[in-house]
Amino acid sequence: MRIAIIGSGYVGLVAGTCFADSGNDVACVDIDERKIRMLQDGQVPIYEPGLEELIRKNVKEKRLTFTTNLAEGVANAQAVFIAVGTPEGESGEADLQYVIAAAQAVGRAIKQYTVVVDKSTVPVGTADKVREAIAKVTSVEFDVVSNPEFLKEGAALDDFFKPDRVVIGADTERARNIMGELYAPFVRTENPILFMDTRSAELTKYAANAMLATRISFMNDVSALCEKVGADVDFVRKGLGADKRIGYPFLFPGVGYGGSCFPKDVKALVTTAREYGLELDLLRAVERTNERQKKLLVNKAVKHYGTLEGKKFGVWGLAFKPKTDDMREAPSIEVIEGLIGKGAQVIAHDPVASHAAKRVFGDRIRYAELPYDALEGVDGLFVVTEWNEFRHPDFARMKSLMKSPVVFDGRNVFQPARMREQGFTYFGIGRR
Ligand code: NAD
Known part of the structure; x- marks a missing residue:
């Protein structure tokens, strides 16, 4: 054809x-x-x-x-x-x-x-x-x-x-x-x-994205509660997902959803409903949770350091998710803007998205060719995208490069106990 x-x-x-x-x-x-x-x-x-x-x-x-x-x-x-x-x-x-x-x-x-x-x-x-x-x-x-x-x-x-x-x-x-x-x-x-008819097809797409975004925000709410009550979201996630009615996909807590679809599609669906006189309260809450989540790592950092003025941070991961160079609505934007807005310097590494990130941050941050190049003399590392290559780093090498071994893990890629054993101060999402 x-x-x-x-x-x-x-x-x-x-x-x-x-x-x-x-x-x-x-x-x-x-x-x-x-x-x-x-x-x-x-x-x-x-x-x-x-x-x-x-x-x-x-x-x-x-x-x-x-x-x-x-x-x-x-x-x-x-x-x-x-x-x-x-x-x-x-x-x-x-x-x-x-x-x-x-x-x-x-x-x-x-x-x-x-x-x-x-x-x-x-x-x-x-x-x-x-x-x-x-x-x-x-x-x-x-x-x-x-x-x-x-x-x-x-x-x-x-x-x-x-x-x-x-x-x-x-x-x-x-x-x-x-x-x-x-x-x-x-x-x-x-x-x-x-x-099906065209209207049902059009709505199916938005409903699918809204459902997936809801699962993410739901787990981010659960992870916030885990931190308050002293539970570990990783156990809770496994326990939840094992229920066949629930399943495992899209139950990972993190720094919030981003990308070219979920944020705009959730908003568009809320707006469509409003045009028809219907308020989709659930989806508005999904968005609110996501906004809160994107600020979480920087808030944790402020609490830890007192001030970020004059600090230097490494960031691993810029794309909104692994295996893409798409920076649209990437949570890294909120994280990095938060850090530099509070007077910190940032040096970031992403396996493929640096060229796209340059269009967002220009020369307001520095870009590292390799992951370890983003660690030299830094006061802490932020992991924002869960690229596979970040999962098993050489922790001793990391520690020797960093000025202070503090890790803010926005995707829970590392094990808290292991990190502490290696001498890191570790902050994950919803973990003990
Ligand atoms: P994109 O921005 O990557 O690509 C859109 C392209 O359309 C651009 O290259 C632009 O130059 C071109 N364009 C705009 N007006 C044109 C015109 N009049 N004639 C010819 N070309 C024109 O967008 P995308 O990510 O591919 O998304 C496209 C659509 O698919 C969006 O509605 C998006 O929501 C949807 N979608 C995206 C994904 C995804 O993962 N990116 C997944 C499912 C659905």
Whole structure:
């Protein structure tokens, strides 16, 4: 099948590459000339494990192309995916300007019946708006389908090739058939394609992210209580997750959720509900807990040192989670801003996100090439992202480099007892 993907970011690039890998002819479109030029030159603008190799293979086999010319990419495509950003608007709503602009451009470019697919995370009712925007500029037949994406950055290829489920909101048989055919190669292991109406599909995506964010904030509340009552959240987490009705995923306490999805999607869902006269109190509490959690490490540091003025800290981990270079709403931002705002100096290391972090912090902090380079002469270390390579460091080497061996472990990657044995002053989240 011939496909066009509008928006070649984390979602568009992964979807386009995976569709190409299953034999389709895919054009990835973006308005960002720098991004497209990089892709045409064989470079990948984002870090996602395995993506570079898969792009290279599909480009070589001539199934995957990159262009800034939307009309050229869309011409003759049977399905066009809109995968542009939907950032947070001024009052918490999802900003749909990029989706609508893309829809209008697609409308002007289609030449025969086309399925236009909303891949971006968009509020309930957006498929109708996209339909209207296209209908205004073309008389060609088309259908609008909602097909939200559930991939996780860091494991995006695996998630796309083997999704737990594919959600497709489509109102016509013709569109359902095309979508079913496209996704057939990815659901051979009995994972379902769930067909539904567009509004239900749109809401499914927000409800899924809101549920996951709720689990995280719930555990962060439990961890706060653990600290008060002298319990250890790691035992509590294991005891909870063993219950099959609850399960283990997303029960890790930490420095709060971040990233390009949970914060904005929880806000957008609260805002949508409010537009319909419904106050989602539970989700507002989820957000409040998250805000508190992002400040927790700095508060612990202030309590420990008295003042942070003139102190120097190492930070391990900048990306909002491991295996990505995505810095959007990363908890490291709140932590580092908190530290430098209180007069401390920061030297940070991240295996892949330093270049993205430079756009956030510029030269207000220093960047270390290697983890140990971020420890020289520091008054303490903050672990903010649980990259695997931070889990088993050489503690003796750490101690010899640090001015004072104090660790604020925002992801509970180290064992408190072991840290104390090694002579560290250790602060975790919700641990004894
Ligand atoms: P992104 O910012 O990485 O990429 C969006 C791309 O769209 C950018 O490269 C931008 O230049 C391009 N663009 C904007 N307007 C355009 C236009 N008119 N024509 C062509 N290109 C245009 O965003 P992302 O992280 O890939 O997210 C895209 C959508 O998918 C969002 O709605 C997001 O909520 C959703 N989503 C993201 C993830 C994730 O993990 N990142 C997961 C699931 C869903």
